[in-house]
Amino acid sequence: MSITDNWVADAFEAIELPRRMRLRLTRNGLTVVPVTQAHVTTQMRIFSQIDSGLPGWMPIGEFKVLPAREGYKPEPDASVVREGQWNAGSSEFDEGSLPFVVEVVSPETKNRDYNTKPDHYALRGIPAYLIVDVLAATWTLLTQPEDGTYQCTQSGPFGKEIAIPVADQTLTLDSAQFMRI
Template sequence: MTPMTADRPQMSVEEFEELASRAPENVRLEFINGKVQVKPVTDGDHDQIIAWLQRMCMQHRPELWLYGERGMKVERYRKGRARPDGVLAPFGFPKGHGEWSDAPGVLMAVEVTSFDADTDRRDRIEKPDGYAAAGIPVYLLIDRDDCSVTVFTDPEDGRYRRQLKEPFGASVKIPVPVGFTLETEELKEFVG
């Protein structure tokens, strides 16, 4: 394993993929900004939000599918690996990809915050940068901490140039290439 310094990853991407392939079923590992991170196991409300979003996507864009926990190659520089809560892509997108897919073809990455200490850094800072660096056009963050939905768009130079944050209950327009509006009133049911 490679020693960790400020500018070097904890390990190579190949070492990470080997480690991730051997992780127990109840553990999800990600490799973001050169560091191995444990993605928390989801709770029922988290899963229901993803199911709700999947239903909304099917209603508005039936030719697409919201793939849950799809392994994605992100971050060109450090060859990161992430497991978004969902990726919206044409139906059939992951066919033949193996465990980790390249980003071309993905229209939107989705994360729903978890109630753990790392969610701020992971979902609000590192993931947007990783998804933008991979060229994913839209990142949708459903934030259960402050009951909001944030749409990040226009990736450029590893960052999203625009973001729109709305409270649960608002109509949230997700621009092209996704191209539909989410009515988020129902999200209020999934926070306690």
Template structure:
């Protein structure tokens, strides 16, 4: 870890952020980001569907993906872990354990979610990356990471079923449950 990365982690740990906002490290530095009801409700509904649709797995959110790469630890809005890998005291999850990650788009995060995070997740070889855009009521599923790029893309509108392969199961998300701004 570089001195700059250590400093950023120290600052993030020391700043008191209201529950209605998140502190994010972006290309522009540390940014305070408001969290909308649509964002929170959609992430919760996805987590509920993960719990119901993936026996033997737990929904996780509010964590950092490790190890840091290029000084960055992404923080997806939702993902799933095998029950035997859930550590209640951890706020970090190894990229090797994640079969997919979900980002719910906010006005502030749109560019990162579509243009920056795909390469971050593909470089980590996370098999699937789902972008849920509450601004446009659309979703995009990126799969088959290879050499820092996802090779396959599916898109649709809220109301569609989204299928994500997870180990020997298929998780089906009902996007009609997602909320639009």
């Protein structure tokens, strides 16, 4: 990490924004992203379904994925870690402990969610990446990362169930509960 990288990381940590906004550090710099109620509600409903449908796992959000690669730590909207294998005081999780990640699409993040983040997550070996598009009322599940690319893609409209493999279980999300803008 260079002096410039440290300066940007320090600035990123020091900036305070209203709760209705998020600050994202991407390859292109700092971006302020408004958080819609559709985004928040969908994220909460995903957490609820994880909590009730995936015994032995804890839903997590508002975290960074470690290690930094190319100075970048992705910040997915949701994932899970095994119960008892996480630190309640931490907001960073190792990529190897994440069986899947979820991004809820916002107008400002749409291009990154569909075109940049799949490569980041596949390169990290995260087994599944779910894109929940509250703008189009659709979902896309990418699985089987190999050589930095997901090999399998499934998509559907809100209203269909989404089966995500998690270790020796399957998490089934009811996308009818997701909210559309």
